[in-house]
Amino acid sequence: MSISQNIIKLEKSLPKGVRLIAVSKTKPKSQLLEAYHSGQRSFGENKIQEMTEKWGQLPKDIDWHMIGHVQTNKVKYMAPFVHLIHAVDSFKLLREIQKQAEKNERNIGCLIQIRIAKEETKFGLPAHELVKMIDLAEQLPNINIRGLMGMASFTSDENQVRTEFKTLAALYKETRTSSPECKILSMGMSGDYQLAIEEGSNMIRVGSKIFGERNK
Numbered sequence: 001m002s003i004s005q006n007i008i009k010l011e012k013s014l015p016k017g018v019r020l021i022a023v024s025k026t027k028p029k030s031q032l033l034e035a036y037h038s039g040q041r042s043f044g045e046n047k048i049q050e051m052t053e054k055w056g057q058l059p060k061d062i063d064w065h066m067i068g069h070v071q072t073n074k075v076k077y078m079a080p081f082v083h084l085i086h087a088v089d090s091f092k093l094l095r096e097i098q099k100q101a102e103k104n105e106r107n108i109g110c111l112i113q114i115r116i117a118k119e120e121t122k123f124g125l126p127a128h129e130l131v132k133m134i135d136l137a138e139q140l141p142n143i144n145i146r147g148l149m150g151m152a153s154f155t156s157d158e159n160q161v162r163t164e165f166k167t168l169a170a171l172y173k174e175t176r177t178s179s180p181e182c183k184i185l186s187m188g189m190s191g192d193y194q195l196a197i198e199e200g201s202n203m204i205r206v207g208s209k210i211f212g213e214r215n216k
């Protein structure tokens, strides 16, 4: 199947209210354009340099989502245009985003990435620091915290993945009671987005199911 057929089929299968981010990392411009022409406007990248290059070369009505780990010293390159940063997981990073957003006279939407996977990973904020992070963000005028993001363990154990999604969904629900402007729960990729949606995800990040396997 072609990229546009993949997108159309996927979009049709999604419940109302679930947004699809097409993860286009490592893929050439021509393939992003094919997705664009079938109506896709939200793209996810995990490298700031690659995203910035694509932003410069592709239509301006695309929403660019930074879904990967962000190095503080590179925030400045995406600050003029990034739509949503999914993986904010430190105070230092949040302060840098504030600084660069202010310079560009814009507000930047952020999701806080929570460490939910049982497997060893250095990315993601421990859940117990979430409240502190949201308190800090409230003092940063150019930051809009719009929700939470998480990645489940890379495992074929469905129960494990479901449990991790449940943990994040519960945290999201809790967060929403005090911060109603948090409306996004970004969880689910090609291999687990159906589970994620069952557990309450309203934003999925899908790459290989649309564009095919990535060459390393």
Ligand SMILES: *Cc1c(COP(=O)(O)O)cnc(C)c1O
Pocket (backbone or CB within 6 Å): 023, 025, 046, 067, 068, 151, 188, 189, 190, 191, 205, 206, 207, 208, 209
């Ligand atoms: C690459 C990536 C995805 C998409 O992965 P697929 O398995 O190709 O759908 C989603 N989220 C993040 C953070 C990624 O880095």
